[in-house]
Amino acid sequence: MGLYGSTTEPVVAENLVKTFHPSSKSLLFKNKTMTVRALDGVSLRIGKGECFGLLGPNGAGKTTLVKVLTTLLIPDSGRAFVNGYDVVKEPEKVLRSIGVMLTGERTIYWKLTGRENLTFFGKIHGLPDDRLRLKIEQIVKEFGLQSFVDRMVETYSSGQRVILSFCKSLLADAQTIFLDEPTISLDPSYAAQIRDHIKHLTKVERRTIILTTQLMQEADLLCDRIALLNRGKIVAMGTPAELKGSIKKEHVVRIKVSAKDGRSASIMNVVGLPNVSVTDAEDGCIQIELSTSSVEELLPILFERLVAKGFRVHHVYVSEVTLEDVFNKLVSGGA
């Protein structure tokens, strides 16, 4: 066991650095070598039972980080421990203690059936025959694979292959599971099925999930904490609420009202605020729209004024700060 062998945190990374040196190919012989810093001092700690999201644009370093933590890549410097094992010095122990689903559908043999794939990967992982057979049966039932599991993978749809890859990562009943974009190319029903299962794994079975995704809503829905990566660095880390609270953004407020005596012209005076637009809605109501950074203070005052002047409030919409806003602010530099 490594330095963090006694820790209860399944994943610990300290100052990880990984560089690549791709060369640009010209038509003939002249190659130019570049240096890409895929991970630039990444440190994090992930607790047991936590669903930890890795978000970031393409090339941010999410997959590289997952590959370092799953021993597929050796970092240039820094240290990382998974389930107490050093990812550089004890790769086989790390691998025996985790489940991994890599991006894409090509991590399985296309000339085998789904069941043959699950059996092959379960056996080379070292699972005993009886346990493996039961586990496969359980997975087949749970994910409704009966209709295609005995067909060759080359006949599957993209979604079916991704589902099979996901199931493969569950075979060993590992306590820590790495999922690299698990819902990519899935239709909404399959994606929902996988999300429900991830929730079950973390909330009920207390397993640790490290999830990379490009889907902000998915991260918001599933993750207890999120690290936002950009150019190999963690630019923000926290719960979805903390991240959303970390940026200041004007809320858009839309209120639909109707005037008992049709006095819409006077509504601007009633509201008494600058930057307000009033439009007639299709259903005969009036729509008031305004921007504010203090919704909590503004709404009660506005309601009081409207009701006092005889307006009936039908509908109120307040825009929320989303992870996408956080992403845009911190990664793209947008507002």
Add this chain to the structure above:
Amino acid sequence: MLRRAIPCIVSEIRLEYVHMLRYKEWILAALLYPVIFASLPIFLGTWIASGAEEAARIFAENVGTEAYSVFLLIGANMWFFMMTALWDFGLKLRREQASGVIEAVYLSTGNLTWPLLGSGLFGALQCLLRFVASMIIGSILYGTLRYIFSPRFLVCLFILAVGLVGIYGFSFLIGSLVLRLKEAFSLLVIFQMLFGILMGVFYPVSLLPYGLAFVSYFLPMTIALNDMRAALLSTQYVYNIFIDSAIMVCQSLLYLLAGFVVLKRSERKIRKGVGLASF
């Protein structure tokens, strides 16, 4: 370690078997290829000597046996096995790199050695069976079945079995280089022809110039090929069957060990670089 290795090796053998069944046409091709390949020099020799009897007499004067068709069939089979073994590992690794499945295998086993050993074992077993089938087909065609149904054929099979360990050990080494060197495939194309010349596919190695003959004995397939012919056709062993077998076993262990070391080093170097999936 064995507790982890054995299920992995057995699963890999099963995987290769299932893959073979999914491409059934290849089985027939693999059986017929050595027979067709051997037929080229058989027909050429018979034509040049103006008939089978004269061809047998000239061949016996130079090589020590009249059964030139059996001699050439064994050579063609061995060359085919050497080629299969050389390309098997390299192609398998490249195919799995390209498809991305190599990472999934590594993530399940923690190393690539056991799957490759399983794949090699399956290849060696397959070669043994192919040899029997292909020799029977060839012998029916050229009327030399009596050689196949003699006890000497079992000795020949034993020598092949020992030789195949060396051949697969050697290809294990080459395959490990393929994982590391992108250019290794083009080298393989040259090597397979060079090895074909050195191992004596269509002639005894003793006919080669001394320097080339000396180098050829460092190849794991040369002694095996020579001794299979010696066992079946009463031509010359290099020393005798026991010393030759001992040399082959030593060569096998050496090549396997070297392959293992190179594979481990390649694996680590690749993980330090861009990762197993890059090719």
